[in-house]
Amino acid sequence: MVTITADAEKFIIDLLAKNNKTGYGIKIYLAGMACSGPQFGMSFQEKAAEGEEILKQNGFDFFCDAETKEALDPCVIEFVDDPNFGTGLTIRDPNAKGCASCGGGCH
Numbered sequence: 653m654v655t656i657t658a659d660a661e662k663f664i665i666d667l668l669a670k671n672n673k674t675g676y677g678i679k680i681y682l683a684g685m686a687c688s689g690p691q692f693g694m695s696f697q698e699k700a701a702e703g704e705e706i707l708k709q710n711g712f713d714f715f716c717d718a719e720t721k722e723a724l725d726p727c728v729i730e731f732v733d734d735p736n737f738g739t740g741l742t743i744r745d746p747n748a749k750g751c752a753s754c755g756g757g758c759h
Contacts (some may be wrong), residue, residue, distance in 0.1 A: 654724040656709060659731035660741055664752065665711045671696065677706075677713035680743075682720050688748045690723040 666715055679697035682690055699705050700715045707714040707721075716724065726746060733739045 654707065654714075654727050654729060654743075656729040657731060660729045661709060661711070663731045663741065664709075668696070668712060677715050679704075680714055680716045680720055680724065682723060689745055692720070692724075692743045713716075 659682050664678060668674055671694045676696050676698050677700075679695045681693050681695075683693035684691045701714075704715045704717055705717065705721050724743070728744050728746065730742050730744060731740070732742050
């Protein structure tokens with residue numbers, strides 16, 4: 653199951669409010685594969701589409717299909733504020749290993 657940190661949860665609640673999306677949730681989807689594993693995207697979504705899973709959080713829901721839900725296990729959704737990487741959300745897989753093609757730096 654995916655884990656979301658308290659800072660990420662607060663960031664999402666604030667983001668929904670700032671964008672006049674109170675009552676909406678966050679759709680998480682597979683955006684492709686990289687050498688370090690699945691890559692994810694996120695967008696605002698009002699309600700679950702047919703066949704989507706609902707992952708309840710405090711103040712909002714995540715929506716995803718079964719394939720994305722499987723890929724999210726055991727990922728952690730975190731808030732980052734880093735001068736090198738920017739400010740926002742990241743989905744980190746604690747089991748991801750670096751790859752040889754890029755020198756092992758992508759994970």
